Amino acid sequence: MNENTTVRRPITHGSATTRSTPTRSTPTHSAGIHSGPAGPVRRALRLTRFGFTALPRDAGALLLGLAGARRRAARLALGRSGPPPAGRPQPVRYALAVLPLSLLAFVSAGLCVYGIGAGWLYPLRPDAFPSIGHMFSADPRMRDSWGGPTLFGAWMVHAGIVVAFQAAALPLFAAHRRLRSRIAARRLTAAP
Incomplete structure (x- = not known):
């Protein structure tokens, strides 16, 4: 089927069919939203954003919970911006359980972003920039740098360290997000 072909599928509610609506068929090749190199990059950016935003949200939940605004804290x-969760949320207990991990995730996300400049963009650093014209020849300014005495060697070592750290931080963010949602299910959305 061509990707521009319109397919009519019936909308069903229970066992009754009400009407049919046109939908586009999704192509089977790699142009999908989560396929190709953009999928892992988007996931990495989402996880890093989560690493930055978890600490302020959890600290805010703690402060709101201490102030007595339990539902707003939850x-x-x-x-969520919609209705408050059902039951009696316990935001203070929730925040005390997740704040240490949120702090670790926040620091790790900061180091991931710092690593872009310190590792990936190493040749643009002020101390390395004068060597950019001769990346593959030995330079006295690079002799004490990791991977020196060439700018290319120093760049590859610094970028390799940063990529390894960033690759190790992403599973940390994912595990923190899963653990945080489990604790939230117990402490924030549980029935009274």
């Missing part, structure tokens, strides 16, 4: 921690 909405903030869950990232």
Whole structure:
């Protein structure tokens, strides 16, 4: 089927069919939204953003919970703008359980972003920039740098260290997000 072909599929509610609506068929090749190199990059950016935003949200939930605004604290921690969660949320207990991990995730996300300049863009650093014209020849300015005495060697070592750290930080962010949602299910959305 061509990707521009319109397919009519019936909308069903229970066992009754109400009407049919046109939908586009999704192509089977790699132009999907999560396929190709953009999928892992988007996931890495989402996880890094989570590493930055978890600490302020959890700290805000703690402060709101201490102030007595339990439902607002639960909405903030869950990232919801709609109705408050059912039951009696316990945002203070939730925040105390997740704040240490959120702090670790926040620092790790900061180091991931710092690593872009310190590793990936190493030749643009002020101390390395004068060597950019001769990346493959020995330079006295690079002799004490990791991977020196060439700018290319120093760049590859610094970039390799940063890539390894960033690759190790992404599973940390994912595990923190899963653990945080489990604790939130117990402390923020549980029935009274």
